[in-house]
Amino acid sequence: MALELQNVSRLVEGRVHIHLTSLTLQKGTMNVLLGPTLSGKTSLMRLMAGLDAPTTGRILWDGRDVTGMRVQDRKVAMVYQQFINYPGLTVYENIASPLRIMGRDAASIDKAVRDTAEMMRLTPMLQRKPLELSGGQQQRCALARALVKGAGLVLLDEPLANLDYKLREELRIEIPRIFEASGAIFVYATTEPEEALLLGGNTAALHEGRVTQFGPTPQVYRQPADMTTARVFSDPPMNFLPCVKTFAQVALGEATTPASGAFADLPDGSYTAGFRANHLSLQPHSAHALPFRCKLGVTEITGSETFLHLSHGADTWVGLVHGVQNLADGDEVTVWLDPAHVYLFDAAGQLAAPAAYAQSDLKGAA
Amino acid sequence: MNKTQNNKAWFLVLPVLVVVAFSAVLPLMTVVNYALNDTFGNNQFFWVGLEWFEEMVTSSRLHDALGRQILFSAIILAIEVPLGIYIALNMPKSGFWASFCLVLMSLPLLIPFNVVGTIWQIFGRVDIGLLGHTLAALGIDYNYTNDPFDAWMTVIVMDVWHWTSLVALLAYAGLQSIPQAYYQAAKIDQASRWAVFRYIELPKMQGVLLIAILLRFMDSFMIYTEPFVVTGGGPGNATTFLSIDLVKMAIGQFDLGPAAAFSLMYFLVILLVSWVFFTVMTNLDRQEQK
Amino acid sequence: MAQITLKNLAHSYSPNPSKDADFALKEMDHVWQDGGAYALLGSSGCGKTTLLNIISGLLRPSQGRVLFGDRDVTDAATSERNIAQVFQFPVVYDTMTVRDNLAFPLRNRGMDPKYIADRVQAIAQMIGMEATLNRKAQGLTADAKQKISLGRGMVREDVNAILFDEPLTVIDPHMKWELRTQLKKLHRDFGHTMIYVTHDQTEALTFADKVVVMYDGRVVQMGTPEELFETPQHTFVGYFIGSPGMNLLFAQIDGNTAHVQGQAVALGASYAPLAGRTQIGIRPEYTRLTAGEGLPVSIKRVEDVGRHRLIRAEVLGQPLSIVAPEGQEIGADLTHVAFAPEKINVYADEWRVQGEAAR
Known part of the structure; x- marks a missing residue:
């Protein structure tokens, strides 16, 4: 399984949001998109998810062209910087919601919800409402909802940016662990070099809508291909x-x-x-x-x-x-x-x- | 973002399009037909071209009605917008009294137009109306059926009573979206109350206020039911606004040709003004996003 | 400018607080020296914003007094206190130009136009926005807007204090560097009292001369960055300062030796017999992997953070983080971990115990 971007680019109202980009993300890899604000991280993710259509190029999933396919028909999960949960539902129902939409039977939903909650350390809070939880727990609930679907592609758009420093530290340790257990392709956008290093995997450095380098994270860090990458990947x-x-x-x-x-x-x-x-x-x-x-x-x-x-x-x-x-x-x-x-x-x-x-x-x- | 992935949505819109076609487009075509022909009944039509339009453009009757209409819209906008903002600024921000005010404010908006007209028609009567009777008892010579000025006052006060809530509620929504930090910063900067309004509240309300003005303009420009119920356009022609005049012409005198030409021009004026508003508003939005 | 004194201050958001937990801010006495650069550090909900709002006068404390110099300002309105505040999200007057934004606090105080013009020019130069002075504030980037907010805070020369409420939240890492240095420079040049609220230890430590760590409505320690790092008075400070935080291991303390699960660890000082839960605390920076010296360790994960490696390990059933220098090989022969004895702190029931120098 792999996600392949072939000569993808995106123009909006004559302005280039994403320059010509080709990337291949292999199954079971952690891929970090590292770049400052407005460098095109979110734009690139939206293309991967199918929320936006590329102006040129194709997007292949397992060799199959999915360029025009609707988001709903792809197996994609996304987590945002803001903690997005259904405020009226309990944590349990929040996690179960994607499965209910898929029409799974009650027993398998219950098992999936409990397994995911256990992995995300949410078991004691299953009957509480999201707004009664701390920021870190809310974001874990959002993550659980994204993971429970068993999506092949999980997109995380600066998921820790709104959290306190120490909570961020804790989740940074947990995310690689969760990722290893899920077997999906993870794409993680961040502005912070240290976060990229901690997550490991591969890193794509972005600057002004251009992927300046893509490779194993320590290699991009220690052998930046150009000054732009070096600047983006140093703090x-x-x-x-x-x-x-x-x-x-x-x-x-x-x-x-x-x-x-x-x-x-x-x-x-x-x-x-x-x-x-x-x-x-x-x-x-x-x-x-x-x-x-x-x-x-x-x-x-x-x-x-x-x-x-x-x-x-x-x-x-x-x-x-x-x-x-x-x-x-x-x-x-x-x-x-x-x-x-x-x-x-x-x-x-x-x-x-x-x-x-x-x-x-x-x-x-x- | 505005790229459609497939065209299924169009099928869902189709029923609405069909309904709109029958309820709006076809009658409009009939009106166009009337505007370009003369008829003496029995479905006999004679082509007159733009004659009705010429007649209407030069008609002093139409000019008078248009003048009254513009004056009316200008007066009620001049009262309702500042008053609405003032009320919104003074409404409680949260708690029980906030909800209470919101409910109270929405009450006039929930009353059907002809009922509003009837309420004020009775309220203003000198013999049995509370307002009319009180004014008379105070020695004020008030009679909206005789005096054009009193009739105008009544219609305007009625419209203000009916619609200021709408402006106030929209402005209130705009105010609620301003983060507390702005007010705190203003306190620290020792900004005067006026400066807070001018530099924080007004810019943040700008968008909703434009919507409010647009809505109030269109509504007041097409006002019919309430003045018709209260004054019937009188005394004389004093409160005969465009739509009342139109109805008089079309149904009272059965001058279908001129009335059709009249209504088409009326429609175009409203369309034009709405378009201007829309352009201004979208431009403002774009500025904000930059 | 003035010294700010908090006397028996406490605050509760409930009208009739009865028990300790009702207080968002527990009773405290605190003095902020004139001209100091302070950071107020703690996680969300620890009461730091409450404290800041009490100082700025946006909130009236339920008990205690606030003094600016000798003047009691507890009941004085914000505008009378002559302070400046910079908020988490940039607060700019969108319809004004950058110049008018900066001039606004001065104009409201009826200053001389000539003075205002000079002052605005000076501030603009300081925040690097001379080129954009005539632009509308609307449509500028978040960085630029926050710089305007900072500038508006600086523009008055006579303020008693400048308060910052997590001002760099919306700023990119690269810009954070620039703005933080600018703040430091401004503090050095003008000597205003500055109080900087944040949950980010790097911001707090790098900005402030004195850092005040808050936990659960209480000040748990106030000290220089070095003191907080080397001798955290409470285990929370140990955990909160440092990335990763201090390692804590349950141990029995006996004189100048600690026993972790029966294994002896040498301490840098000698301790009288201690009651309660006793722990030793050691910074990951002061641990090193060895081939035999110290406690047995099993390595779980090695993270490459660029300038050093972070090793997540387990020692005698308790988690431990180790920091190893960049480029060091982590071979299979490294089975033990050694601690620098003089860097070990001892805690009884979460509070630090001062040892006597070992003879």
Whole structure:
């Protein structure tokens, strides 16, 4: 079983909502759509669900063309950011409602409802009304209603965005577990890189209606295909620095590093170096580490770590360092960066050379 | 979103289309027929072209009725819209009194038009009506059957009594949709009561108010039953509005040709105004979505 | 500007509160220092918005007094308190231009037009909206509208305090960074007292000098981000701060050793005999997998969070989270987990017990 989008695009009133996209989602996979607001996550989901028809292209389900088919005739379930339940019905009746519409017999409905409720930890609340429950429980009820149908495709559109931080944390752990038990194709839209990483599976990075990269989540994170993907998949945002490769060395601002590894084969010229906040450090953590003089804007302490907002020439960077650092705003600080953590992007923004650490890391994971 | 997946829905609409065709389109065609012909009964028709239309466009009788009609609609809109907003602003926001007010406000809307007319016809009578009698007892010379001014006052007050609730209820619905945070922010900004109304309440009510104005305009422009019951268009022609005049012409004098031409023009005027309103409203919607 | 004092404050939404549970806000005494940056952190329904509304005067407390400096403002209306508030959803006057929106609080107070123009210009520059000053607020993005709300909060120089009610809820992660830094900068530049209500620990910890953690209508701890992280006074604080929260294991405490299911764990301090339910708390950041040292552990799941790995495990029948650095191999030989002794906190009936330094 698979959901296949072939050269799908969507225009609304002359504006492109989704650029030409081809994607194949395999049975039993978790697929994350990661991108900022208005990047086309919801539009893409609506196309997958059949709520909207694509302007071009076809949508195949198990090799069968379902492009024009009504949503009601597809086996699709969707969960939204808002907690959508029938307020007048009990949790039990809410979960049972899709099965009643399908006309299943009472005994099988009862079994399905109780099994799903057990999985979603809703058993003690079956006789209560949704509005008497906490936000997390309401969203679990909505999830249960989506799952009970046994739909082959479950679409989750930022389902945790309206929940408290801690509840979000709990459900983030539960969703992969539920997904593994269901065997369906899950599609999960989110704006948060951390959520994508926690869910695992595959990630499609979206930006302005375009899928910039699709692949296994850790790979998209560690080998972003271009600067856009790298930016979308970093929180805090990725730091950038213009640099020049000449012969055997790469000049990164005031620092220079030998062009080894993947950098060695690059043609000479200008590139943009990219690195993540957590790879900056206040101490030289390796023999190759490069120093950068920066002006400190603001520091933010999270209790165990410190965010440094830095300006390096015209560039603004964010650094995430261990421990609580009591530095005065406006100080001159030296931050260190290991070249193994540097990605190089070419003038068109495409990845020219991946960071050395990421390659060994991926091999280790595989 | 507006793409239909299949065309089944059209079959469901079909019965309605058939009914509309028989009840509206066919009679309208008959009217067109009358407007372009002269007839002396016995189904004998003589083609007169646009003659009736010319006669009507230049008729001073029609001009007078149109003038009265526009004046009437303008006056009641000028009273009912601000009054409706004022009432909505002062209605309780929640609790028992909110429901109580809502029920009270909807009562006039539930009374059939001719009953409203009859109520006011009796209410205003000097001999037995509470209003007429009281005014007379206070020494005010009030008689809506003789005095054109009194007749106008009665018709206008009656319409205000009957329809202000509609404006108030719509405005109230608009007000209820404003999140509390806006009022709190305004307090913190030390905004005056007027500023709160002007910058928060009015913009948020804009959509429903336009609907209210459209509804009230169309209704008042076509008003027939109530003034007919109360004044019968009099004294003289003082409260003869377009539709009363139309009925007089068509059924009273049996001038079917001119009346048909008249009603077609009447129809077009209302269509035009409604279209203008609709365009304005959809434009506002689009602005809001941006 | 003034110090804000809450005296014997409590609030109940029911007219005749009789028992403790009737109070949305339990009795408290609290002082907000002039010029401090505070965060009020807690889950929904913990009373933090109630407290904020009492300070801003949108709600009158059922008991106790609210003082701004020496002045009792308990019965003063919101508009008299001279505060600014930014709400969860952007509140802008749609029909006004951005400029008029920013000028509105000043115009209502009848300020000099020249002063208003300068001030609006300065604020616009600060929130990065100089280019859009003449646009109608209607039709701007949620980010931009929220920036206007922030700007309107900042525009008055003489406010007693600026209150924020989860102001970044509708903002994208990337924009959150920008707005949060801007807030910090504004606090540094102007020194207003700021109180920031949120359920998001990252926002609270990064914004505030002092974080007030609320739980079930009570303030359970007030401290610097570091104190909340290192020495949570209540197990709720341990759970609520940190992602994932602090690990809690039931244990018997005996001097400077804890016994978890009979296995000894060294503590960084010595404790007198304790009554009640005793637990030890250890942050996932201070645990590490070993080949033999520490307690036996079985690994359930490994999550790659990018900059580190999150290991969900079970130790002696109790769940445990472990944070491992990015790139560390998790081999089959790692069967035990060790804790940094000086980072272990001890709890009796959910409250932290202070140990004596071990000799």
